[in-house]
Amino acid sequence: MSQLKSLTAEQQVALLFVILFGALALVTAIAFATSLREPGADIDAQDRHDRFKRDLRAVWISAIVFWLAWVSGPLGATLLFGVFSFLAFREFVTLMHTRRSDHRSLLLAFFAVLPLQYALVGSRAFDLFSVFIPVYVFLAIPVVSAFAGDPTRFLERNAKIQWGIMVCIFGLSHAPALLLLEFPGVHGRGAFLLFFLVVTAATAQIVQEAQTRSLRRNPVARQISRSFSWRAWFVGTLAAAVVGTLLYWITPFKATQALAMAFIAAGAGTLGEFVMKALKRDAGVQHWGNAAAVTGAVGLLDRVAPLCFAAPVFFHSVRWYFKLNP
Numbered sequence: 367m368s369q370l371k372s373l374t375a376e377q378q379v380a381l382l383f384v385i386l387f388g389a390l391a392l393v394t395a396i397a398f399a400t401s402l403r404e405p406g407a408d409i410d411a412q413d414r415h416d417r418f419k420r421d422l423r424a425v426w427i428s429a430i431v432f433w434l435a436w437v438s439g440p441l442g443a444t445l446l447f448g449v450f451s452f453l454a455f456r457e458f459v460t461l462m463h464t465r466r467s468d469h470r471s472l473l474l475a476f477f478a479v480l481p482l483q484y485a486l487v488g489s490r491a492f493d494l495f496s497v498f499i500p501v502y503v504f505l506a507i508p509v510v511s512a513f514a515g516d517p518t519r520f521l522e523r524n525a526k527i528q529w530g531i532m533v534c535i536f537g538l539s540h541a542p543a544l545l546l547l548e549f550p551g552v553h554g555r556g557a558f559l560l561f562f563l564v565v566t567a568a569t570a571q572i573v574q575e576a577q578t579r580s581l582r583r584n585p586v587a588r589q590i591s592r593s594f595s596w597r598a599w600f601v602g603t604l605a606a607a608v609v610g611t612l613l614y615w616i617t618p619f620k621a622t623q624a625l626a627m628a629f630i631a632a633g634a635g636t637l638g639e640f641v642m643k644a645l646k647r648d649a650g651v652q653h654w655g656n657a658a659a660v661t662g663a664v665g666l667l668d669r670v671a672p673l674c675f676a677a678p679v680f681f682h683s684v685r686w687y688f689k690l691n692p
C-alpha cells in the first residue's frame with residue numbers, strides 16, 4: 367500500500383487502466399470459451415448468456431468512456447458526456463410517442479437545457495447546477511408546451527419529456543461533475559472518483575445478473591423483470607461495496623467511507639436499471655437498441671442507464687457528507 371501511495375496520480379491511473387482492461391480481457395476470453403462449449407444450451411441459458419454479454423459490453427463501454435474522460439481532462443470530459451447526453455436523450459425521445467406540438471419543448475431541451483446544464487458543470491456552479499433542471503426547467507417545459515395550443519394528453523407528453531431530461535441530461539451530467547470536486551488537502555483525485563463510481567456500479571450490475579442463476583428467484587415485479595429480486599440486488603450491491611472498499615486507496619475516502627459510498631452508488635445504479643426496464647416495457651421494446659432500424663437508436667441508453675441514476679446520488683452524497691463547496 368505504501369508503494370501504491372508513493373506513485374504519482376498519473377502512475378496510479380495508468381496502473382488502474384492496466385488492471386481494469388486486463389481483467390475485462392480475461393473475463394471476455396472466459397465468456398467466449400464458455401459460449402463455444404455450450405452450443406446446445408436451452409433458451410433460458412441462452413437468454414442469460416445474452417444478458418451477460420450485454421452487461422459485459424456495458425462495462426467495456428464504461429471503461430473506455432472513463433479512459434477518454436481522463437485523457438481529455440475536465441473540459442474534454444464535460445464535452446464528451448454532453449455528447450452522450452444528447453445521444454441518450456435522442457434515443458429516449460425516438461421511442462416515446464410525441465406530437466408535433468412537442469417540438470418546441472424538445473428544441474428547448476436539446477439546444478438550451480442540455481448545453482446550459484453542462485456549462486454549469488464546467489463552471490463549477492454546483493448549487494445552480496443542482497436545481498436548474500428540477501426547478502426551472504421542469505416549470506418551463508409545460509409552459510412552452512402550453513403555448514403550442516395542443517391539450518391532447520398534455521400531462522403525459524410533458525411528463526415523458528421531463529423524465530427524459532431528468533435521466534439523460536440531469537443524471538448523466540453528474541458524472542463529469544465528479545472530476546471537478548476538490549477535497550481539502552487532496553488535489554487531482556476527481557478522475558479516481560469517476561473510476562470508483564463506474565467500477566462499483568458495473569460490479570453490482572454484473573453480480574446481480576449472475577446471482578439470478580443460482581439464487582432462488584422471487585421477482586419483485588414479474589411483469590417488468592423476472593431476474594430482479596431483493597436477494598440478487600443485495601448480493602450485487604454488497605459485492606460492489608466490497609470492491610469499493612478495496613479501492614479506497616485511490617479515493618479521498620477512508621475504508622468505511624468507501625464501503626458506504628460504494629453501497630449507495632451501486633444500489634442506486636441497479637435500481638435505476640430496474641426503472642429503465644419498466645420504461646422499456648412501456649415503450650414495447652425489450653432493449654432500447656431493438657428499435658434501431660426504425661428510430662436510429664443505438665442502445666446507448668441501455669449502457670448508461672445505471673450511471674444516470676448512480677451518478678447524481680453518489681455526487682450529492684459525497685458533496686454533502688464531506689461538506690464540499692465549489
